[in-house]
Amino acid sequence: MSMSKSPMVPAAQATPVQTSSARKASTRTALAQAASAQTGQFSAGATAPRAASAGDADDKADTAGIRMQHIDKTYPGSPSKALDDFNLDIKAGELVVLLGGSGCGKSTALRALAGLEDIQAGRIMVAGHDLTGVAANKRNMAMVFQAYSLFPHMTALQNIEFGLEVHGVAKAKRRTIAQEKLELVGLSDQAGKYTQQMSGGQQQRVALARALAVSPRVLLLDEPLSALDAKVRVQLRDEIRRIQLETGTTTLFVTHDQEEALAIADRIGVMNHGRIEQIDAPKTLYQRPASEYVATFIGLTNRLPGDCHDGRATVFGRQIELLAGSQTGEARTLLIRPEALTLSVDGAGGVGASYDSGVSGSVAADGAGVRARVEAVHFLGALVRVDTVVVSDEWQRWNDGNPLTVTVQLQENELPMGVHIGSKVIVTPRVIPALAV
């Protein structure tokens, strides 16, 4: 058997709603087949239950480190590679997020790991074993999709039990495991509820419980939160991380949402054109991006002019360190985070008189800084973001004749008194390393 290529449409929704007691044996086989596509667990299906897959102590004791090496994947008829020399190592117990825009190959990478996509080149190792040619149902991995893909005519408990049944787990054990997993996802009190009566967030918890019920060696999550509203998304994301840490399950999580990635990952791999452009801890990725793509994909960034030599740049009169991978030369573009800038009110030091004459703006106490005008002030609770436009003549031509806009982010209590739309300010870089491109 193989998983449905399109798990978005649960097959069971096409079957008539019926109670489990009324199910006939033939229906059961059909359901089991649908379940293999639905439960997100790669079992061998009803005809060949896999021995001792659930709670398999050996599998759990095994270190579940993953190594994907030099993977190439081209879909039939496609001119370009969906995976292009894709490489990824995941340590046992680690949660790695693949982050990237639509179509960059995230799902393909996850499905290749699951054994749901043929690959043209490369090798997949789990716990030191070569799984490259091994069928999906022999990989002991479980998956949760964006769509809840539960059986609507079964209760939460029955959905999980049925997943276990498909895996050949003895009847006596099913209920205990299912109840245990429902408790893990905080749904003990909903065990008897039909999943079609549950909210999206609850359904996704059931899907997660069902995936975890078979004690998979690897948990795969493909945009599991994308269909949920913002508040539930945040709650469930934190729950997934808590459970993942509690169970120690090696996990690959795919999302296009940078905030989600930053919040839950041990490491984030930023994908672009079928490969990982940079993989690092969230903080490193944010503070030390290795490329323009990564810097602009995660967080906000200003593009400011600077002269770059010998590992240092001069930006608006201030010297800062350059990150590895930076370009060098005159008039390069520095990628600078809004919080790596500060501002003061212009005129405080008696320089305001020259403001309208357009002299260049080396006017901060140490001679650094540029004159700007405030365009907007956004209060974000503890933080405040100030959009400014540079007014010094010196920089007017730099941005192809367009105004040079600079966004500054401060702690709310750092915002000088009297800064509002139209205020004249001096924007000054803080001494924080940046990437030159």
Ligand SMILES: Nc1ncnc2c1ncn2[C@@H]1O[C@H](COP(=O)(O)OP(=O)(O)O)[C@@H](O)[C@H]1O
């Ligand atoms: N079944 C398929 N047949 C043909 N092309 C596909 C198929 N699935 C994905 N692709 C293409 O492969 C590329 C990567 O897709 P995918 O892995 O789904 O990206 P992501 O999950 O990052 O949005 C895209 O260009 C997409 O159009």
Ligand SMILES: [Mg+2]
């Ligand atoms: Mg996808």
